[in-house]
Amino acid sequence: REIAPGAVHVPGWLSLDEQRRLVVACREWARGPVPMRHTRLPGGGVMSVQTVCVGWHWQPYRYTRLAHDVNGRKVADFPGWLADLGRRAVAEAYHRPADDYAPDTALVNFYDDQARMGMHQDKDERSPAPVVSLSIGDTCVFRFGNTETRGKPYTDVELASGDLFVFGGPSRLAYHGVLKVLPGTGDPTTGLAAGRLNLTLRVTGLR
Numbered sequence: 765r766e767i768a769p770g771a772v773h774v775p776g777w778l779s780l781d782e783q784r785r786l787v788v789a790c791r792e793w794a795r796g797p798v799p800m801r802h803t804r805l806p807g808g809g810v811m812s813v814q815t816v817c818v819g820w821h822w823q824p825y826r827y828t829r830l831a832h833d834v835n836g837r838k839v840a841d842f843p844g845w846l847a848d849l850g851r852r853a854v855a856e857a858y859h860r861p862a863d864d865y866a867p868d869t870a871l872v873n874f875y876d877d878q879a880r881m882g883m884h885q886d887k888d889e890r891s892p893a894p895v896v897s898l899s900i901g902d903t904c905v906f907r908f909g910n911t912e913t914r915g916k917p918y919t920d921v922e923l924a925s926g927d928l929f930v931f932g933g934p935s936r937l938a939y940h941g942v943l944k945v946l947p948g949t950g951d952p953t954t955g956l957a958a959g960r961l962n963l964t965l966r967v968t969g970l971r
């Protein structure tokens with residue numbers, strides 16, 4: 765379903781097996797070389813979400829190869845199978861070939877019952893390419909806004925385990941956030957006993 769031009773929600777897109785495979789991969793990335801942690805913001809705040817990056821490391825508000833703000837190590841390589849999954853996601857959401865879509869970074873976010881993500885724009889990438897969002901575990905209430913302000917108009921959408929969301933075109937720079945996680949709504953057979961995992965695949969435009 766198209767929430768706005770270029771913003772397409774595909775409920776139940778990932779199979780249970782694909783979700784299990786992603787949970788295993790995320791668990792591995794969370795251990796290192798750069799461990800999953802609560803990102804510290806330059807203003808002194810700490811994000812409630814925990815994040816681990818693959819391909820490029822995001823430190824607010826830029827991408828680097830080395831995690832200077834954590835342990836100085838190089839993050840895990842971006843695997844070819846994840847780029848393939850991203851191309852399939854864009855192709856199926858937009859009903860067009862996406863052979864030219866080459867994501868080079870993934871941000872893996874883990875939300876416990878209390879975690880939230882305030883309204884923000886993702887504008888640290890130097891590419892207009894779409895962002896692919898994959899959700900696993902507990903359902904959340906996601907707020908998709910507009911490109912001008914953090915406020916109205918916005919649309920609240922529930923993102924459940926297995927859902928795909930692709931943000932591209934005019935929606936690429938829309939404000940968005942996660943209002944809350946709905947505890948106990950996930951399927952533990954994904955391998956995630958509690959909480960919500962979100963992967964976003966991005967094109968940094970860096971080299």
Ligand code: MD5
Pocket residue numbers: 871873881886895897908909931935936937938939940941942962964
């Ligand atoms: C999440 N993550 O559920 C969300 C899903 C983040 C983040 O917001 O920055 O890690 S990704 C939502 C997204 C990405 C790029 C553009 C737009 C939404 N958008 O235009 O609305 O953890």
Ligand code: FE
Pocket residue numbers: 884885886940
């Ligand atoms: Fe975002």
